[in-house]
Structure formats: structure tokens, C-alpha cells
Amino acid sequence: LSVFAPRNPRELHRVVAAAGAVIVVSPGKSHLAELRAASQRRGDAEGVTVLEVHEGKQERTAGLMEAAGFVTSKETVVEGVMELRLRNVRDLVGMGPSAFHQSQESTRALSGLFDNEGESDGDGDGEGN
Numbered sequence: 001l002s003v004f005a006p007r008n009p010r011e012l013h014r015v016v017a018a019a020g021a022v023i024v025v026s027p028g029k030s031h032l033a034e035l036r037a038a039s040q041r042r043g044d045a046e047g048v049t050v051l052e053v054h055e056g057k058q059e060r061t062a063g064l065m066e067a068a069g070f071v072t073s074k075e076t077v078v079e080g081v082m083e084l085r086l087r088n089v090r091d092l093v094g095m096g097p098s099a100f101h102q103s104q105e106s107t108r109a110l111s112g113l114f115d116n117e118g119e120s121d122g123d124g125d126g127e128g129n
Contacts, residue, residue, distance in 0.1 A: 001025075004025060009064045012070075026057060028058060032050050
């Protein structure tokens with residue numbers, strides 16, 4: 001199981017049993033689109049960095065897996081929108097590759113995305129963090 005993770009298709013093919021299976025979860029173009037849009041609306045060029053998913057990423061990933069000897073048997077697109085609290089957004093940005101592109105300003109900008117919007121993190125202090 002590879003979820004949004006770097007993978008080595010040849011190594012996976014080497015270690016997976018002949019009758020085994022590999023499940024790969026890869027982000028689509030709309031992944032985190034709302035967060036990128038919110039940052040752009042505020043003009044946070046020096047703020048929150050949320051990497052875009054490059055066009056054709058899923059096709060390239062499938063091609064690399066197939067070149068290593070795997071066969072794509074099924075593809076399922078899963079999309080949705082979630083309403084998240086500030087601490088959840090911080091975790092979301094922090095667990096992906098965008099985390100490696102953040103600065104001290106990013107933390108402030110991320111909090112700023114929710115300024116004046118009445119966002120609370122649910123702990124009762126009304127601070128949104």
C-alpha cells in the first residue's frame with residue numbers, strides 16, 4: 001500500500017509475491033485546490049506554500065508501475081471537499097511534501113487564512129489554533 005508516498009516500482013515488483021497486489025493512492029490535480037485558492041486570494045506569495053500536483057502525475061505513476069511489471073486492474077477516482085479547522089489544515093499541510101517548502105512566515109500566513117472569518121479550533125478559546 002503506497003499512499004501519497006514516494007515509491008520504487010522495480011523494488012515493489014521484486015518484493016511483492018507473484019499473486020500479490022499493490023495499491024497506489026496518488027493525488028489528483030484538485031488535491032488541496034481550495035487551500036491553494038484561499039492563499040492566492042489573500043496574496044500570500046510569501047506565505048503558505050501548497051504544492052500543485054503536476055499535470056499527468058497519475059498517468060506517469062501508472063506508467064512507471066506498468067514498466068516495472070505491474071498491471072493496472074482498477075482505477076477509482078475519489079474526490080471531495082472537507083471543512084477543516086485550523087489545526088487540521090496545519091496537520092494536512094505538515095504531513096505532505098508542502099511541509100518542506102514552508103517558512104516561519106508560512107505559519108503566520110496559515111493562521112491568517114482564517115483571520116476575521118470567525119474560525120475557531122474548537123477548544124473554546126476562540127483563537128483558532
